[in-house]
Amino acid sequence: MDLTLSDEQRLLRESADRFVAETFTSEHRKKAANDPLGYSPAIWKQFAELGWLALPIAEAHGGLGGGAIEIGLLMEAFGRGLVSEPFLSTVVIGAALVAECGTEAQKQAILPKIAEGALTLAFAHSERAARFDLAHVDTTATKSAGGWRLNGSKVAVLDGAAAGQIIVSARIANANGASGKLGLFLVPAGAPGLTSRDYARLGGGRGCNLDLRDVQLPADALLGDGSDALPAIETVVDRAMAALGAEAVGIMQTLLDTTLEYTKIRKQFGRPLSANQVIRHRLADVAMQVDEARSMALRAALMANAEPVARGRAASGAKAKIGKCARFVAEQAVQLHGAMGVTEELDIGAYFKRLLAFDTLFGGSAHHYRRHAALSGRVHA
Missing domain, CATH: 2.40.110.10 (Butyryl-CoA Dehydrogenase, subunit A, domain 2)
Known part of the structure; x- marks a missing residue:
């Protein structure tokens, strides 16, 4: 299997990383936290201008026809910046439910508005x-x-x-x-x-x-013709969990990079922390957990369009594994920063909180271990 990104995907990743790094600063996040909407409508408009809101929407409905890999690239960048814009709720979940269940008239009425940034969904x-x-x-x-x-x-x-x-x-x-x-x-x-x-x-x-x-x-x-919507909901939630896994990977990578840099400049007894072998071992463990999480998120994205059992196993496996990895990485980052890791002066605490929220959203690790086992036929659902 060729896992190399295409030229278009590399450009998407580079542009997203650059935009997020320049826009979503600590000051911006503090301002967004006090906004009644929880996000900036001006930045949402920029998302539309960049084509990000149209990314997974079919071309027939004003979109670009992208897939789970492209969504994952965006979500990983969003994780690095702790983006709070309603991309997951509107584009990954809302637009997908309309595309899966809606009539053609409903799709034509709703999806172009989402792509243009004129409508948000929950x-x-x-x-x-x-x-x-x-x-x-x-x-x-x-x-x-x-x-x-x-x-x-x-x-x-x-x-x-x-x-x-x-x-x-x-x-x-x-x-x-x-x-x-x-x-x-x-x-x-x-x-x-x-x-x-x-x-x-x-x-x-x-x-x-x-x-x-x-x-x-x-x-x-009523969306669609009245057919049972549960299969569509399961499909969309599985894809949403793959996207959330990519976001968590972006957060974890940022925590690793920040902690690695901190241990190089923070000195204790005249030596940088990174000179201590035990610190190096802990950083190596963190890096390994980040790589494992990235692999699971990629697998979930690659299986997003597979048949229901395979897709569900990949999504639940990723959610359970990444949840475990995320908690380990977050705890190590806070500990290696010492008391500074829980202050408002650094962003470590904010990233830690987002990972805790990730672990609970759509079910924690224990729930998805059980679902994975049920889908594997090891226990009854």
């Missing part, structure tokens, strides 16, 4: 009782005279308060009132009956919890 799927089980949805959608009526609650909605539209998953009630297949519904921000509780996310960005009380929607709010 995906409201997680519920308190689900425990990361994608099939567990208690929110209901009932047919009404004018279309649909939604009732339920959602938690941990990434960038939900800033989204123009929210894709909400709900069980479609049958004629006898019983819950049936899973559907996805486009809910505009500020819809009557929709209540949002916004909060800052660990490591940057914002999230929210949603309550839906008799939210009235038109008939065309």
Whole structure:
């Protein structure tokens, strides 16, 4: 298998690295943390001008037709800069759900707006009782005279308060009132009956919890033709985990580079820390963990379009392994910086927090070890 990047992919990586290094400074991150949106609309517009928002969208819908490898290159650069713009929620998840489930009319109406930077999306799927089980949805959608009526609650909605539209998953009630297949519904921000509780996310960005009380929607709010949306949700979440793995690798590489540089200039008893053999061994262990995580993220990206079992095993394997690697790298970086590692003066703590958030998002290592085993046929799902 040839893993060499193409010329276009190398240019994408170089331009992304350069833009992130110049734009996402410590000062910018502190400013974004105090912004009600959690990100800069001006920078989001620049993302659109650079073509990044159009990257995975099909050419027929105003995009560039890129794949998981290109997304991974961008996300790794975003990890280096602790980017908080809603790229994951809008482009990696939202646009992909519309592409997977939407009718042609819905795709033509929504995807070009995403590519232009005119529309942001959020995906409201997680519920308190689900425990990361994608099939567990208690929110209901009932047919009404004018279309649909939604009732339920959602938690941990990434960038939900800033989204123009929210894709909400709900069980479609049958004629006898019983819950049936899973559907996805486009809910505009500020819809009557929709209540949002916004909060800052660990490591940057914002999230929210949603309550839906008799939210009235038109008939065309349902994405697609009413087919069960669970397979599409599993596909998109697996791809999102591959993208998150690449972001985590960017964070881990930055922690390694920063810690390596610090141990060269920080002196103790007249010698730099890096002169101590035990410190060198610890840095070697950190470098090994970064390389292992990068390999797992790349495998998940390469398997993004594989058949469901192979794709799911690759995504869960990457999420579980990278989660373990990320915690080790983050803890070593903080320890090797000493007391400075937990101060606001350095960015080490911010990177540490983002990795902790990564380990929990879409399920931690323990959850994905179980899912990987279930998909491998070793235990019953």
